Amino acid sequence: MDVQSAYHEESTRLKETLEEVRQQLAGIGPRYYGNDFVEQLLDAKREESRERLQLLEIEPYFGRLDFHEKGKDGAAPLYIGKRGMEKKETGQPYIIDWRAPVASLFYSFTGGDEPVEYEAPEGIVGGEIHLKRNLSIREQVLQRVVDSYVRGGDNLGLSDEFLLYRLGEKKDNRLRDIVSTIQAEQDQIIRAPRARALIIQGAAGSGKTTVALHRLAFLLYQYQDQVRADRMIIFAPNTMFLDYISGVLPELGVGNVRQTTFTDWALELLGDEVRLAEDDQEGKRWFSLEAARPEEGEWTSGRYKGSMVFKELLAGWLREYEQFYLPELDFEPWEGGHLPYRTLREWFEVEYRPYPLAARRDRLVARLNRWLEMELGKIADPKKRKERSKTGKQRLRTFLKKLPEVTALQLYRRFFGVEASPVAAAEGIPQTIAEQTKAGLKKGVVRQEDLAALCWIHRQIHAAEGRMLDHIVVDEAQDISPLQVELYKSFMNEPSFTILGDLAQGIHAYRGIHRWEELSELFKPEQTSYHELKQSYRSTLEIIEFANTILPYTDTGLPAAQPVFRSGEPVEVVRCAGTDERDQRVRSYIEEQVAGGMRTVAVICRTDEECRSVHGMLEREGVEVSLILEGQQAYKGGVSVVPVYMAKGLEFDAVLLPDVDEGRYTASPADAKLLYVGCTRALHRLTLLHIGEASPLLG
Numbered sequence: 029m030d031v032q033s034a035y036h037e038e039s040t041r042l043k044e045t046l047e048e049v050r051q052q053l054a055g056i057g058p059r060y061y062g063n064d065f066v067e068q069l070l071d072a073k074r075e076e077s078r079e080r081l082q083l084l085e086i087e088p089y090f091g092r093l094d095f096h097e098k099g100k101d102g103a104a105p106l107y108i109g110k111r112g113m114e115k116k117e118t119g120q121p122y123i124i125d126w127r128a129p130v131a132s133l134f135y136s137f138t139g140g141d142e143p144v145e146y147e148a149p150e151g152i153v154g155g156e157i158h159l160k161r162n163l164s165i166r167e168q169v170l171q172r173v174v175d176s177y178v179r180g181g182d183n184l185g186l187s188d189e190f191l192l193y194r195l196g197e198k199k200d201n202r203l204r205d206i207v208s209t210i211q212a213e214q215d216q217i218i219r220a221p222r223a224r225a226l227i228i229q230g231a232a233g234s235g236k237t238t239v240a241l242h243r244l245a246f247l248l249y250q251y252q253d254q255v256r257a258d259r260m261i262i263f264a265p266n267t268m269f270l271d272y273i274s275g276v277l278p279e280l281g282v283g284n285v286r287q288t289t290f291t292d293w294a295l296e297l298l299g300d301e302v303r304l305a306e307d308d309q310e311g312k313r314w315f316s317l318e319a320a321r322p323e324e325g326e327w328t329s330g331r332y333k334g335s336m337v338f339k340e341l342l343a344g345w346l347r348e349y350e351q352f353y354l355p356e357l358d359f360e361p362w363e364g365g366h367l368p369y370r371t372l373r374e375w376f377e378v379e380y381r382p383y384p385l386a387a388r389r390d391r392l393v394a395r396l397n398r399w400l401e402m403e404l405g406k407i408a409d410p411k412k413r414k415e416r417s418k419t420g421k422q423r424l425r426t427f428l429k430k431l432p433e434v435t436a437l438q439l440y441r442r443f444f445g446v447e448a449s450p451v452a453a454a455e456g457i458p459q460t461i462a463e464q465t466k467a468g469l470k471k472g473v474v475r476q477e478d479l480a481a482l483c484w485i486h487r488q489i490h491a492a493e494g495r496m497l498d499h500i501v502v503d504e505a506q507d508i509s510p511l512q513v514e515l516y517k518s519f520m521n522e523p524s525f526t527i528l529g530d531l532a533q534g535i536h537a538y539r540g541i542h543r544w545e546e547l548s549e550l551f552k553p554e555q556t557s558y559h560e561l562k563q564s565y566r567s568t569l570e571i572i573e574f575a576n577t578i579l580p581y582t583d584t585g586l587p588a589a590q591p592v593f594r595s596g597e598p599v600e601v602v603r604c605a606g607t608d609e610r611d612q613r614v615r616s617y618i619e620e621q622v623a624g625g626m627r628t629v630a631v632i633c634r635t636d637e638e639c640r641s642v643h644g645m646l647e648r649e650g651v652e653v654s655l656i657l658e659g660q661q662a663y664k665g666g667v668s669v670v671p672v673y674m675a676k677g678l679e680f681d682a683v684l685l686p687d688v689d690e691g692r693y694t695a696s697p698a699d700a701k702l703l704y705v706g707c708t709r710a711l712h713r714l715t716l717l718h719i720g721e722a723s724p725l726l727g
């Protein structure tokens with residue numbers, strides 16, 4: 029079929045579809061606002077349908093697959109959309125949800141005339157593909173029809189055309205869904221079984237974040253009876269990144285999934301008791317040029333406090349503390365009254381043993397109160413009872429002081445020896461780490477690196493409290509610690525994780541993992557699987573090849589990222605005679621890129637100070653530009669100046685690195701990772717400037 033007839037055919041089908049959607053929408057009826065519970069439930073269902081149809085009304089589908097199922101007559105066209113619908117009159121599928129089993133063929137099929145199959149709930153279904161067609165519909169208008177496979181046709185390289193068209197688009201300030209162009213290797217991850225910890229090492233721009241979000245949408249569809257959106261969490265590195273990805277799930281019709289940072293989540297779990305030190309800023313501490321760089325093999329406090337070694341120490345100390353928690357004392361409410369230690373021990377050590385420490389203490393206190401009331405009840409003389417009640421209650425208050433309330437922070441303080449305790453402070457913590465932590469605790473504050481341990485203690489002493497979770501996504505997982513994952517595990521009956529990251533972008537190696545085994549070892553072998561995504565979709569061929577030359581300096585041994593064949597302008601590296609020329613080049617770069625239609629442009633500097641200086645210069649020249657620093661809540665798009673450690677996870681149409689000199693990017697793996705992150709943020713254009721000698725990482 030020629031292009032024109034295909035376009036005509038699809039226009040007709042689109043018209044029909046839109047008419048069907050409109051009719052179904054019109055048939056839904058008005059909303060119900062009354063108090064009847066059954067009506068309310070029905071209304072919620074109608075509302076769901078309305079939302080689904082409204083989504084379909086804008087872009088009903090993006091693909092068509094003509095599939096000839098074995099044993100059936102001829103090939104039937106399947107239209108695949110972000111949501112599914114049936115034809116009202118016949119009840120037959122009219123648009124197939126992209127997550128449905130049969131839709132997997134659309135993604136896994138990469139050409140060839142061989143038979144294909146997919147896994148349906150009823151078993152394996154086989155057949156042949158006759159046509160794979162990509163359809164681009166915007167605001168109800170058919171814009172493009174691209175056949176990536178026609179049975180019997182020559183099918184030369186067409187499969188990439190639609191993907192390239194999508195990758196060539198300019199980006200705004202939000203990550204988008206990719207349902208129409210999910211690639212086979214990505215689809216495998218999206219559709220992987222739920223009950224395991226999936227660990228994914230993916231090259232920069234390989235779609236990790238995007239794939240994780242699509243996987244959530246898939247799990248909600250596939251395991252409707254087992255998972256709920258409000259029992260899923262996405263952990264991402266910072267609030268601005270969360271803002272950047274916040275559009276994807278709603279586009280996929282998924283609401284109610286909590287998207288948060290570990291710090292926010294941990295502080296909420298721990299309550300008001302825990303306060304972070306105000307100077308706990310990573311930019312200053314680790315990314316200034318003066319920042320201390322840990323030696324290879326040396327424990328940094330973040331690595332240590334996130335390690336399983338530290339967890340074991342905590343666990344051992346906590347066991348001992350629990351053992352000595354109950355003081356060896358009888359309780360005497362008044363002269364002659366007596367509750368022996370033996371009985372108290374029986375309650376605490378035997379009866380309440382199965383409960384976590386906080387609950388054991390609560391129960392003991394409640395029992396003591398009850399015991400006192402009962403003893404008082406036995407006294408017949410009202411005057412005497414009143415007198416004893418007063419003394420008894422006073423003595424009980426004094427006694428309870430020896431059973432201090434247990435909170436995570438209090439225990440942590442005792443563990444570090446900041447507060448007296450029946451069990452001595454733990455030994456074996458590297459001295460500087462112990463001293464630094466104690467100094468903070470004495471001032472009443474902790475650092476972010478303490479949060480995982482505090483939350484872990486909290487779980488140990490409260491256990492069953494809090495909701496269990498169905499699935500957790502950990503993005504940028506190279507930056508998290510084993511203890512964090514151990515903690516997340518305690519919120520699940522069986523592990524169900526999507527853990528994604530890139531060790532080559534491990535710029536927080538002072539607190540993050542250095543090998544994926546550090547996380548996979550936390551699961552039983554049959555509970556975990558490891559995948560690699562090597563293909564990179566974000567950047568042009570030139571940018572990926574350029575970034576690949578930096579990769580070996582990161583010392584991660586990771587393979588080069590593979591580009592899709594999308595060619596653009598060469599990467600420019602320009603030596604400037606001095607700051608005047610550099611500033612002039614930064615300004616003209618921004619001007620040119622904006623004039624050339626780039627919607628997001630970033631000047632990515634090595635440090636906060638450098639960013640402030642470039643931003644100040646641009647503002648003085650009247651350039652409209654946002655300065656992004658640590659703690660930024662939202663990403664607005666347009667032109668930004670951002671330190672490289674904050675740019676991780678984001679992407680921009682055009683990127684300029686203005687300070688790639690030998691002093692700012694040395695030949696160390698830490699700097700190589702920073703430069704790799706900086707370069708891989710660019711989709712279409714990348715330019716690097718330096719004054720004096722260029723960084724040795726540029727070969």
Ligand SMILES: Nc1ncnc2c1ncn2[C@@H]1O[C@H](COP(=O)(O)OP(=O)(O)OP(=O)(O)O)[C@@H](O)[C@H]1O
Pocket residue numbers: 191194195204205206209210211214230231232233234235236237238239530533565566676677678679708
């Ligand atoms: N199959 C695809 N079709 C179209 N675009 C895609 C596809 N896969 C990824 N992309 C695009 O590639 C870009 C990178 O995706 P994403 O940010 O999810 O990658 P990442 O692996 O998390 O990157 P990084 O580790 O560098 O932050 C995004 O613009 C995304 O839309």
